[in-house]
Structure formats: structure tokens, C-alpha cells
Amino acid sequence: MSQGDQPKSSYSDLQDSDVAHQMHGFGHPAMQKMPRQLVVFESGDGAVLRDIEGKEYLDAMAGITVAHLGHGREDLARVAYEQRNLTNTNAVKVCERLSGLAAQAFPGADKMDGARVYLTAGGAEGIEAAYHLALRYWNKSGPLGTSYGGGYRKQKLISFRNCYHGSTFIPASMKPEFSDYGWKRWMEGQPKEVYGSAAHRMFVNIDPPHELFMDKSKIKPGENVGQAAARQLEETILGEGPDTVAAFVFEPVQGDGGAVDMHRDFFPLAEEICKKHNVLMIADEIMAFAKTGHWFGMELYGGVCPDMMVISKGLTCGYLPMGAVIFRNAIWRTAFENLSTKFMVSDVWQHDYTWSGHPVCAAVALRALDIVESEGLITKCAERGRVFLDILKRKLEGLHVVQQVRGTGVMLGVDLISDIATDIEQKVLLEYGVVLRASTNKHCLLLTPPYVMTDDQFERVADALRSVLSSSATMLESAVSKSRQH
Numbered sequence: 001m002s003q004g005d006q007p008k009s010s011y012s013d014l015q016d017s018d019v020a021h022q023m024h025g026f027g028h029p030a031m032q033k034m035p036r037q038l039v040v041f042e043s044g045d046g047a048v049l050r051d052i053e054g055k056e057y058l059d060a061m062a063g064i065t066v067a068h069l070g071h072g073r074e075d076l077a078r079v080a081y082e083q084r085n086l087t088n089t090n091a092v093k094v095c096e097r098l099s100g101l102a103a104q105a106f107p108g109a110d111k112m113d114g115a116r117v118y119l120t121a122g123g124a125e126g127i128e129a130a131y132h133l134a135l136r137y138w139n140k141s142g143p144l145g146t147s148y149g150g151g152y153r154k155q156k157l158i159s160f161r162n163c164y165h166g167s168t169f170i171p172a173s174m175k176p177e178f179s180d181y182g183w184k185r186w187m188e189g190q191p192k193e194v195y196g197s198a199a200h201r202m203f204v205n206i207d208p209p210h211e212l213f214m215d216k217s218k219i220k221p222g223e224n225v226g227q228a229a230a231r232q233l234e235e236t237i238l239g240e241g242p243d244t245v246a247a248f249v250f251e252p253v254q255g256d257g258g259a260v261d262m263h264r265d266f267f268p269l270a271e272e273i274c275k276k277h278n279v280l281m282i283a284d285e286i287m288a289f290a291k292t293g294h295w296f297g298m299e300l301y302g303g304v305c306p307d308m309m310v311i312s313k314g315l316t317c318g319y320l321p322m323g324a325v326i327f328r329n330a331i332w333r334t335a336f337e338n339l340s341t342k343f344m345v346s347d348v349w350q351h352d353y354t355w356s357g358h359p360v361c362a363a364v365a366l367r368a369l370d371i372v373e374s375e376g377l378i379t380k381c382a383e384r385g386r387v388f389l390d391i392l393k394r395k396l397e398g399l400h401v402v403q404q405v406r407g408t409g410v411m412l413g414v415d416l417i418s419d420i421a422t423d424i425e426q427k428v429l430l431e432y433g434v435v436l437r438a439s440t441n442k443h444c445l446l447l448t449p450p451y452v453m454t455d456d457q458f459e460r461v462a463d464a465l466r467s468v469l470s471s472s473a474t475m476l477e478s479a480v481s482k483s484r485q486h
């Protein structure tokens with residue numbers, strides 16, 4: 001029987017099969033088994049998704065924050081089909097294009113001019129590669145011909161609390177709130193003198209410079225949150241030992257954490273501090289790329305140019321998996337040109353992914369970048385985001401349960417006074433047919449709509465949220481947020 005001849009599955013068949021066979025990302029088995037909690041989409045068009053029963057949903061998330069261009073674009077599907085003979089000039093062109101975009105965003109000979117690009121198939125892979133590259137950079141910054149250069153001790157990573165950098169070992173280790181996988185879990189299996197000792201620590205966290213996420217007790221009189229977080233960064237580097245810190249990794253706007261943008265004083269100060277103590281800056285642009293009203297989220301912060309940027313989601317606008325690490329030419333020169341004339345195995349970049357630079361994904365990435373450019377979508381994203389933010393503010397601010405409505409481009413967040421964002425996510429999905437997402441901290445709702453969502457659709461999303469949040473007031477009052485600060 002061909003696929004087209006197969007009888008349509010019902011929700012109860014699919015749920016039985018799902019419970020028996022599938023493990024969901026960020027899923028809980030109890031939720032998987034709850035009657036009618038499973039929503040399976042069958043098709044999509046623009047900002048509208050349709051489930052297997054034909055019910056329509058407004059997608060205020062753009063898939064998993066990827067489909068900026070909306071669903072169902074035939075031009076992107078067609079370009080994938082046209083690659084059936086798998087020519088791979090596309091990967092080269094994607095690298096050239098991304099290097100050019102970075103140079104344009106951060107002009108200057110010592111910035112992203114001549115940037116190099118390493119292709120991956122996704123976000124966490126890119127973070128792993130960026131960390132490996134940082135280690136290699138420090139190894140090779142020592143005497144020529146050795147792989148154990150002056151920076152060999154530089155291994156530690158500093159990251160923000162409330163971050164999300166992915167689910168593989170290194171990214172999971174950077175998120176202090178994750179405890180059952182990553183470095184924290186590994187250390188817990190060690191004797192006490194090892195667990196708790198700075199000498200053995202590889203991952204350290206600081207507060208994000210945001211009024212709701214900074215631990216207020218750490219702000220000194222006369223400091224704003226940006227200055228306080230920058231001071232914390234420097235104290236952390238000094239406390240751990242600058243000769244042990246490889247890089248500071250951060251999202252320009254925290255996505256999964258609830259669309260948290262950073263105090264504008266922070267990054268210029270952080271740049272000075274990182275330069276002074278020889279710490280690389282790695283911007284995780286995986287969610288922010290092409291979503292903040294700029295190509296790169298770091299453009300929000302007055303020209304502060306990181307050493308590396310990791311991108312993914314918006315690169316193909318969700319149509320196929322692809323990511324990239326874009327890094328300064330100076331990193332390339334130290335890491336790959338400061339080599340012995342003898343061929344040494346340790347000089348080889350011992351890192352590769354089967355799907356890096358896949359020709360079909362690369363073709364779709366090129367077409368998606370073309371569309372974003374030719375349709376002026378970076379500017380449009382800023383405009384559409386502002387319209388949606390105004391609507392959300394008008395309809396939600398003042399509700400007892402809403403602490404803050406915020407947004408940068410099409411990364412928007414509704415911060416609640418309590419940790420019940422998952423319940424809200426479920427209610428708006430099942431009762432109002434609106435797709436949005438609870439952040440992993442459980443007190444924020446994240447909305448990252450596609451550029452094609454109309455004003456009327458924005459209003460409907462905000463109305464659905466208003467109804468659910470209003471009716472949840474009593475439940476919310478009973479559980480004040482525990483996760484916001486420590």
C-alpha cells in the first residue's frame with residue numbers, strides 16, 4: 001500500500017502509538033497520557049496550522065521558533081526538490097554569504113571582516129563546535145608547533161542563569177537549572193572535596209542583566225543592573241582565575257528563558273572585561289538570528305562584536321536543519337595558521353558532523369536568505385514585532401497575574417507572577433487553538449510569530465491569552481514564582 005492509500009489515523013490511534021513508542025523532548029509521560037492532550041498537525045499555511053481533524057490553530061511560535069517565513073512555502077520546498085542530484089556548491093556559497101552578512105553587521109578590519117564559517121546541522125552542535133574552537137584557539141595561542149600552548153589551562157565557560165544553549169553535554173552543562181544531565185550531574189557523583197572545588201569546576205554562572213532576573217541583593221548602591229552584572233562577570237573571571245576561563249557564552253536575547261533582552265550597559269562593559277582578561281565572547285544567536293529586527297541579535301548592543309556567533313533556526317527558516325558557527329578571522333589565523341610545517345595529527349580540526357553542509361539544506365538556506373533579503377524582512381520583523389507587542393501590552397498589562405510584557409523584534413515574552421506557564425500553554429492550545437510556549441523556567445510565555453501573521457491574528461492570540469490569564473488568576477495567586485531567583 002502506498003502512503004497515500006493508508007487510512008487516516010484518529011487521535012486515539014495516534015495517542016496509543018505515541019505513548020507506546022515515542023519519547024518527547026521536554027516531555028512528561030503523565031502529560032503524554034492525558035486524554036486529548038496530543039495535537040498532531042497535518043498541514044500549515046502562513047501562520048495557520050491544521051491538525052488531523054481539520055481544526056485550525058494560530059501558530060504564534062513559528063514551529064519551534066523557526067518558521068519566520070510561515071508554513072507551506074512552495075518555493076522553499078521546490079528548491080529542495082531541485083537539489084536531487086546533490087551538487088554542493090551551495091555549502092560554499094552559504095559560508096560566503098554568512099561571512100558577508102557578519103562583516104556587514106560588524107564592520108571593521110579587526111571585527112567580522114573575513115569571518116570564517118563552520119557549518120553544522122543544528123544549534124547545540126554549533127555550541128559544541130564553538131567551544132572546541134575556543135579550546136583550539138587557546139591551545140594554538142602558545143608557542144608555534146605545540147598543541148599545548150600558553151592557553152592550555154583555559155577550559156572554563158561562563159554563562160548566564162536562565163539561559164538555554166541546547167541539550168547536548170556542553171550546552172546542558174551551561175544551564176545551572178538542568179541537573180540530571182551535564183557537568184553538574186557528573187560532579188555530583190564525585191567526592192565532596194572535588195564537587196565544590198573551583199579547581200574542578202568547568203561551568204560558572206552569572207545573573208542576566210535584566211531587572212526581573214538579576215538577584216537584587218547583588219546590586220551595589222549607584223549601580224544599574226547592567227553595571228552590576230558586568231562587575232559580577234569580572235569578579236567571576238578573577239575568582240576562577242583568568243588563565244582558566246576559555247569563554248563567556250550568552251544569548252543576546254534569552255529565548256527559551258522568556259525573551260529576556262539585556263540591559264544596554266552590559267555588553268560594552270563585558271567586551272572590555274573579556275578583552276582585559278583574555279576571555280572569548282561566544283554569542284548564541286541560534287534563536288535571535290533574523291528575529292530581533294537585525295540579522296544578528298548582538299547588533300542591538302552598540303557595535304559590540306563577539307568573537308564567535310552560533311546561528312541555526314532562522315538560517316533555513318525551519319524548512320530543513322542547518323546551523324553555523326561564524327567566527328572572526330583572527331580566531332582562524334591563530335587556530336589554523338599558527339601551525340608547524342610538519343604535518344601533525346593534532347593540527348587537524350578533529351571535529352565533523354555527518355550532516356554538516358548538506359547540499360539540500362544549504363540550497364534551502366540560500367533561498368531562505370534570499371527571501372529574507374529581497375522581501376525586506378529584517379525591517380519588517382521589527383515593525384511586526386512592535387505591532388504585536390503593542391497589542392499584547394494593551395490587552396495583558398494590568399492583569400493581576402502578568403508581571404511584564406516585553407519584546408525585541410518577533411521575540412516576545414509574557415512574564416507571570418507564578419510558575420504555571422505550562423498550564424497556560426496547554427489551555428490556549430486546547431481551548432483557543434493558539435500555539436505558544438512556556439519557557440523552561442515555567443513563569444514566562446514565549447511568542448515568536450512568523451512575519452506573515454496579520455494584525456487580526458495578533459489580536460486573536462492576545463484575546464485568547466487574556467481570557468486564559470484572567471480565568472487563571474486565583475490559581476496563580478496561590479503559587480508565587482519560586483524559580484525566578486535562585
Ligand SMILES: Cc1ncc(COP(=O)(O)O)c(C=O)c1O
Nearest residue numbers: 122123124164165166255286287
Ligand atoms: C538560544 C538557543 N541555543 C541553542 C539551542 C539548541 O538548538 P538545537 O535544538 O538545534 O540543538 C536553542 C534551541 O531552541 C536555542 O534557542
